Amino acid sequence: MQERFDVIVVGAGPAGNAAAYTLASAGMSVLQIERGETPGSKNVQGAILYADALERIIPTFRDDAPLERYLIEQRFWMLTDDAYIGSNYRSAAFNRPPYNRYTIVRAQFDRWFSGKVQQAGGLVICETTVRELIFDGERVVGVHTDREGGAIYADLVILADGVNSTLARKAGFHAELQPKDVALAVKETLFLAPEVIEQRFGLQGEEGVAIEMTGAITHGMVGTGFLYTNRDTLTIGIGCLLSNFVQQKIPPYELLERMKAHPAIQPLLAGAELKEYVAHLIPEGGYNAVPRLYGHGWMIAGDSAGLVNSVHREGSNLAMTSGRLAAETAIALREADRPFTAENLSRYRRRLDDSFVMKDLKKYRRLPATLHENPQFFTTYPGMMNAAMHEFITVDGTDKKSKEKAIRRSLGERRGWFGLVGDAFKLWRAFE
Amino acid sequence: MHIVVCIKQVPDSSQIRVHPVTNTIMRQGVPAVVNPYDLFSLEEALRLKDRVGGRVTVLCMGPPQAEMALRKAISFGADHAILVTDRAFAGSDTLATSFALASAVRQIGRDMAVDLVFCGKQTIDGDTAQVGPGIAKRLDLQLLTYVSQIDAVDPERREIVVRRRAEGGVQVLKTRLPCLITMLEGSNELRFATQAGIFRAARYPVQRWDSKAAGIEDPSRVGLKGSPTVVRKVFAPTPNTQRADLISCESGTPEDLAATLLAKLTTRNPELAALLGRAGMQETGR
Amino acid sequence: MNTPAARRPAGRKLELDPRLAAYQGVWVFVEHERGQAHPVSWELMGEGRKLADQLGVPLAGVVLGAPGEPTRQFCQLAFRYGADRCYLIEDPALADYRNQPFTQGLTELVNAYQPEILLLGATTLGRDLAGSVATTLQTGLTADCTELTIDPENRSLAASRPTFGGSLLCTIVTLNYRPQMATVRPRVMDMAPYEATRGGEIVEHPLRLVETDILTKVLDYIPDNRQDRPQLAFADIIVAGGRGLKQPENFELVWELARVLGAEVGASRPVVQAGWVDPERQVGQSGRTVRPKLYIAAGISGAVQHRVGMEGADVIVAINSDANAPIFDFATYGIVGNALQILPALTGACRQHLALTQRAG
């Protein structure tokens, strides 16, 4: 029996689920193929969910989605080897529903989302890997899987197979990922009793906090660390550019181990028990690295299209939004009875350009290069800031005015005034 | 031949944690899997079907989510799947569980007589190995546990010959069908589902039976009421806090560490000293 | 659904039905095969003695087997290991273990003589038989127990067992049903002391079943070659290796030390799953329980599932490169270091030690 569908979606991450759900809800016949044992089984990570992107797909998601905690506080830390300086932002406004950001555990969230796809009428098959796309000339007409039993055909294939999409590379849709365009993130989930989490982080009920960290923990590499509170687990991780890892020869898990041993972090983890360890790539090339997003009979969404805002560590929302826009493009064409040619599918790119996805990526388009060329943002600055703070708050009989002078002198010595001004400018340009 | 395979959906026990304060089980988010021991029975049933033809029905008792386990069995080639699910079953121990499953097997047999029932050797959560024997008893089937191989099956003469692991050897047993078999782990290797199987599983409408549909007339025989055993408490093993006497020596070379250890072993544990002496005699004696 | 979960026996009768109060005495099923009693029987006898004394009732052994002196011999052994009485069924149909006649025999004995507690070993035979008997008797059975106690308040048996892969224990009671049945893992309980002069009373009972009514026939019995099969459970010394040995070749270091010590070789689950050693050598929750005098663990972290299988050892030596490895929390002696270096050194030291003691002796 030959299997035929309107659309095949490859992958059941946020991008694939958003696309499949939107398509199935509009009555199209959808087959979604996921290689993991269950949707999300390959994504065993804690993460932050940005409500808005999901709300546009499933407005009532708060009713039954497995959400861990809503964030009421964000901390930014700059660390040296044994100290940190940081800022906290906590607002009562974050404590009023509808909440804007949640922590989630992807394994559960993805499974829930996939359940929605099935409820909407999509057919989901797991433990099945798409090996290659089937072409009829230029046009993609179906897929081959690793299971015995032949081809599966469709009018349209949406690739939502995540970072490092082998399918897209095999098909020549985009080139090999460059180590400088991709970060390697390692992450651990640690069990900790909910009461302990709440007490330790000053939380109540379902409140949560996220901590973003830079500085000595990356050992001079371009990257950041993070810690999130889930219901009864903590997520801690660190990500740095793959090219840096290659140069520095620090094994990623060791980097994480060192970070966990940092005097500012260790007490937060005390008594926690390891549940899971994962390593995963994050596309960091930004706007300039976005490949072609559509062609005859295919579109590409989410991480596999490099749609990640590394500055704000946003990925799943861009993935969901791009998945939804790809689906909406297909639905509109089907309704107008127009074929899925490259030309017709080019509306997908236009929709993305008009959305926050491309606008945000464009805004930070210079950042990856800036950071890459200026490692001082990750080494010298956190050290300087911490030293200044230390000087300032240590009571040792020196008057405050002399202290200020000393601080200014030391800043100048360590980076040079021109350097400081230049850096400020570079950073300002990158964020502009 | 009609073969029924009982499979259970279980939480992946490696991911279960105990709440340190309340000592309750933190099950939230723990993925569910098909009890690994049951897969050996499923595979054996499918092989028998390949050999002599017939039908394989998979049966599971559990909450609605347990449907996943049955779907999985369908993907490998099972023909039918029935989920016995009812709030009335909550709290069933092995006696009540085997009662409910036996009753369901009887119902399944109305459609086509059942020749063979397979169960897993044991589950990884309950871990009792009692449900299989329980079902056999209630259905008055011959019981063959810890089977490592099925040598022959003859549906016409209604005979089966199997190898069964006993403590000190292997029994070769012949018995009459219908019977109930539990397979030893490692006795076969599960097949890889075909694409057609995967599609069939994704579309398959799993039948759901409540206790009535499963043929249970007397609700007091299932659930808490039908369970003689009661779990009085669940607790974490008390950690032995006596830390090891860490061996160290000046040089820290492996040789010196080994010598220091041996010295401690023989001087502090006279019984061991004697034992270690004897060990050597045996070695030279051999 | 038969997973234990903490629950209250809500609305259930807690005091014993007077009818059931007639059930008295502690029974131990004496398991034997091919003329050999399974040692778990005597471990159970030791535990049964404690329970019987606490309850102030006699302790009895149950022996089922072919007619003849060898079978009766097991009754004598049972007395020497502490039984006051033995219930015996001799019948040709009981020559080899088969579920149907054994279930029938044991069930009849229980119905006739009404014990309040019936213990069996959690062996392939014991588990097969216990499940069938409990179902026939419609009573509760707790599998794979590691601890048995009597609740002084109502004389009921509180049986504790590991659950959820050994990460938890639970205590199970059988309310208002008799007998209270439990299977116990081999090597968990202490063996009863042996008293060569002890005797007792034998109560004989017929098996009301003839061979022609038994549907299962034993065509053959292929005994394991004792030499080939690991005898882990009863070894005095075990050298065990884990994933910390890194490569299958390195496991040879474990074998070498074992050879010098005349020890058995054990392993943790990952090593077994990777196929480095035979599954029968797995120690732990889903492997064997062992109680050697000396257990040497090299490159084993000491996860709870491994621990439950070996913490009964008299002396545990742990070799692990991670000073924080959980195994150091319960080992007797620990060496923080690389097992790949320590093992050969230890082998050398032992060889030397043995040469010396032999010359001395």
Ligand SMILES: Cc1cc2nc3c(=O)[nH]c(=O)nc-3n(C[C@H](O)[C@H](O)[C@H](O)COP(=O)(O)OP(=O)(O)OC[C@H]3O[C@@H](n4cnc5c(N)ncnc54)[C@H](O)[C@@H]3O)c2cc1C
């Ligand atoms: C450590 C880390 C932390 C992060 N934190 C956040 C955060 O807090 N918030 C946030 O918004 N984003 C975060 N991100 C980014 C976010 O995870 C990704 O942007 C998002 O998951 C992308 O979704 P996707 O659907 O495109 O890809 P994925 O989630 O990677 O899904 C792809 C799916 O396709 C499947 N697949 C791949 N190939 C095949 C094939 N050939 N056949 C069948 N199936 C296939 C995979 O198994 C997978 O399930 C983080 C990323 C990392 C690595």
Ligand SMILES: Cc1cc2nc3c(=O)[nH]c(=O)nc-3n(C[C@H](O)[C@H](O)[C@H](O)COP(=O)(O)OP(=O)(O)OC[C@H]3O[C@@H](n4cnc5c(N)ncnc54)[C@H](O)[C@@H]3O)c2cc1C
């Ligand atoms: C339901 C269930 C049942 C289970 N049943 C069992 C069971 O019966 N038996 C069992 O063993 N496990 C069982 N397990 C698995 C158990 O949880 C652990 O995963 C397992 O015991 C770990 O084995 P390990 O110590 O060899 O490996 P690891 O946990 O990987 O430990 C390796 C250790 O070696 C150390 N090490 C590394 N290199 C060296 C070196 N060069 N020299 C010295 N030390 C070194 C490391 O520090 C580490 O502590 C079960 C799990 C589940 C969920």
Ligand SMILES: Nc1ncnc2c1ncn2[C@@H]1O[C@H](COP(=O)(O)O)[C@@H](O)[C@H]1O
């Ligand atoms: N709820 C259930 N549904 C289906 N089969 C079950 C169930 N519980 C136990 N079984 C079967 O009985 C076997 C032994 O289970 P247990 O006695 O729990 O160790 C399992 O391997 C299954 O084959």
